[in-house]
Amino acid sequence: MKMNDIDSGLVATPKVNPDAPLARPETPTRLLLRRYFKSRVGSIAAILLLLLIVVAVAAPLIAPQNPYDLATVSIMEAEHAPGTTSSDQKITYLLGTDGAGRDMLSAILYGLRISLGIGVTSALVALLIGTCVGLISAYFGGKVDALLMRIVDVQLSVPTILVALVLLAVLGQGVDKTLMALVLVQWAIFARNVRGAALVERSKEYIEAAVGQGLPARHIMFRHVLPNCLAPLIVTTTNQMANAITLEATMSFLGIGLPQTKPSLGLLISNGFDYMLSNQYWISVFPGVALVLLVVSVSLVGDQLRIVLNPKLDA
Secondary structure, three states, X not given: OOHHHHHOOOOOOOOOOOOXXXXXXXOHHHHHHHHHOOOHHHHHHHHHHHHHHHHHHOHXXXXXXXXXXXXXXXXXXXXXXOOEEOOOOOOEEOOXXXXXXXXHHHHHHHHHHHHHHHHHHHHHHHHHHHHHHHHHHHXXXXXXXXXXXXXXXXXXXXXXXHHHHHHHHHHOXXXXXXXXXXXXXXXXXXXXXXXXXXXXXXXXXXXXXXXXXXXXXXXXXXXXXXXXXXXXXXXXXXXXXXXXXXXXHHHHHOOOOOOOOOOOHHHHHHHHHOOHHHOOOHHHHHHHHHHHHHHHHHHHHHHHHHHHHOHHHOO
8 A cells, every 4th residue: 555545545445355255243052152161171071971971872883792691601701800811702891800801891881871861861851840940930939939939949958869868778779769869869959950940031121021921830830931931940950960960879879779670880889899909999999980971961061051151150
């Protein structure tokens, strides 16, 4: 640009190619993904969690042995150290075997399936129940709100592990009974969080307009209020999945959770606890490492989602 062009008020403008494609606006999903993967810790946690989910789902395909098939499990292979080859030279026990002769790698892969399945299922069912209770409490208020929230207060005032232990002591062992116990100790947390978010939305003008139009209460709650409460719900659901996995592992370790025929990670740790003092550490340590990786990855993903869905927390 020449000096006389500036003096005369003429400014050179860049040439625009009319044939160039217009830049597409960034969709909300792509924006959230881009903000999420800005964090290195969040990215590593998401990749680790995805890997654990894949190996758990594909366990029957990639596990060297089916730990539930008595035809493939031999007591003669019990307590082999990591790296030992089976007597028939067909399997290399990369993580050793347990006291029943099961390949620890296969048992951990199948245990991941059970722990993930119970954690995800119980959290989703508790989410459904808690969301309905929280929306009804926030929308109708008054005596309905007072009654429901007192029930929630009673539920939350008792330690979660104590409630779960009492329920399983009464109901007995089993996958369905463990799921029922986990749902009963989690729904109140969802109800409290949904009520808090829904009360904020309930006081806004668009809800007053919907009420003024005579829309049904269920339509307003689930079509107008609920979509604006999804951000805290997603974070709570992720955190409760981690809590459910931990709680199930605790109960199985104590021997009141899942039966021996459905060994989750907690039960695998419990089975190897008696071998710790005999230097056969792998029977408990490797399932414990898998449980820690699973819970930590879920928790870190939930923490990063909390930051992404609340831009005020993004440093």
